């Protein structure tokens with residue numbers, strides 16, 4: 001996983017719980033920290049930090065990943081406003097993840113391995129999003145989608161119909177807009 005993801009996690013944790021909490025998580029996970037944005041680090045390190053946060057805050061790993069994704073989105077908007085500017089809605093933004101957002105990420109962070117999503121536009125109030133990745137981080141995707149909805153002042157509910165973390169070969173999430 002690219003160092004930028006660790007930098008985002010550090011910023012999200014520090015903004016909400018203070019920088020000392022990030023230091024505690026590094027201690028608990030027995031990691032040295034000092035992640036550089038372009039560096040590549042083992043996925044096991046992000047999992048260890050998420051688990052340390054879950055233990056410390058009395059949450060599940062899935063809840064921490066969802067929280068992280070939601071908090072990361074406004075930080076990403078501060079850093080990459082251009083990716084958000086030309087969209088009138090979160091739906092519009094989310095549907096560009098394969099065609100614009102992650103291709104841009106691969107240009108900025110050489111060697112990034114971003115997941116590919118399948119989208120089925122079920123009706124005007126919902127999208128079914130398919131996710132497949134050896135990282136099995138559908139909860140991070142869930143959080144990113146929530147965070148994107150917040151940015152466009154929209155309210156979504158997300159239901160996981162099938163999940164790699166529960167034995168399925170891919171994840172299917174239904175994103176539904178309140179109307």
Ligand code: HEM
Nearest residue numbers: 001002080094097105112113115133135137140141144145
């Ligand atoms: C709704 C929009 C988005 C979704 C659903 C999404 C989802 C994800 C997920 C689930 C991962 C974890 C890797 C995996 O599962 O294999 C990931 C990786 C990543 N995403 Fe996105 N993302 C979104 C938007 C963005 C934006 C706006 C940025 C930055 C401008 C971004 C940057 C990255 C980076 C840097 C990685 C790490 C790749 C690596 O370490 O190899 N994503 N994304």
